[in-house]
Amino acid sequence: MDTPQSPKLEVIIPAYRMHTQSFLNILDGVTEEDAMKRIDGRTNHMIWMAGNFVNVRYAIAHVLDLQEEDPYQDLFYMGKTLDEHFSYPSLNELKSNFHTISPKVYERLLDVKDEQLAEVFQIDMNIPFVREDKLNFIGMCIGRQDYLAGQMALMRRLLNYPGMKYDVDENISY
Structure with missing residues (x-):
């Protein structure tokens, strides 16, 4: 496993890599038609969820x-x-967009230093117990991807696909 410059990211790095695997496993075999379906017109469709998932990776890129x-x-x-x-x-x-941004963010996560992670990053959430810095923003992004992966996995089942597999493609190093 790659070792980050910042020990503060020792939990983030495996989560990031597992999200890569989960994202691809969740979408495996899902058709474009099914990916646009909503349940009772009330849920987001998988395209929206996947797009937001990828956008979160761009948010991490931005903060880094x-x-x-x-x-x-x-x-x-x-x-x-x-x-x-x-x-x-x-x-x-x-x-395709996911595979473009993800390795770049991963490499940057490995290289970022503690001083950079401690920099103030205003997210205007006004939560008294959350320091608005780059490290906490990245942590929130990891949480968002957990949430989206769960939502997509549920939609996968609701659309009559088999449950997500936890297979790992060792050729994907990000």
Whole structure:
């Protein structure tokens, strides 16, 4: 396993890599048609969830000073509400985007130093027990991806796909 420069990320790194595996396993075999389905018109569809998941990786890139921009930022930034009138990207486009940003963020997570993680990063949540710094923002992003993975895994089952597998592709190093 790769060792981060910051020991503060020793929990984040495995979670990030497991999210990579989970994201791909959740979407495995899901058709484009099914990925656009909503349950009783009340849930987000898997395209929206996957797009928000990828957008969170771009948010981590941003906080780590990577100059990368999500091509679908307008659709997913800050969990923007699903709008059925929008034209959303395909699962294949989102997976491609995911594979573009994810290794760059991973490498940056390995290189970031404690001093950078301690830098103030205003997220304006006004939660008295959460220091608004880069480390806590990254932690919140990991939590968001946990939530989205759970939602997508549930949608997978609701759409009559087998449960997500926990297979690990050792060729994916991010």
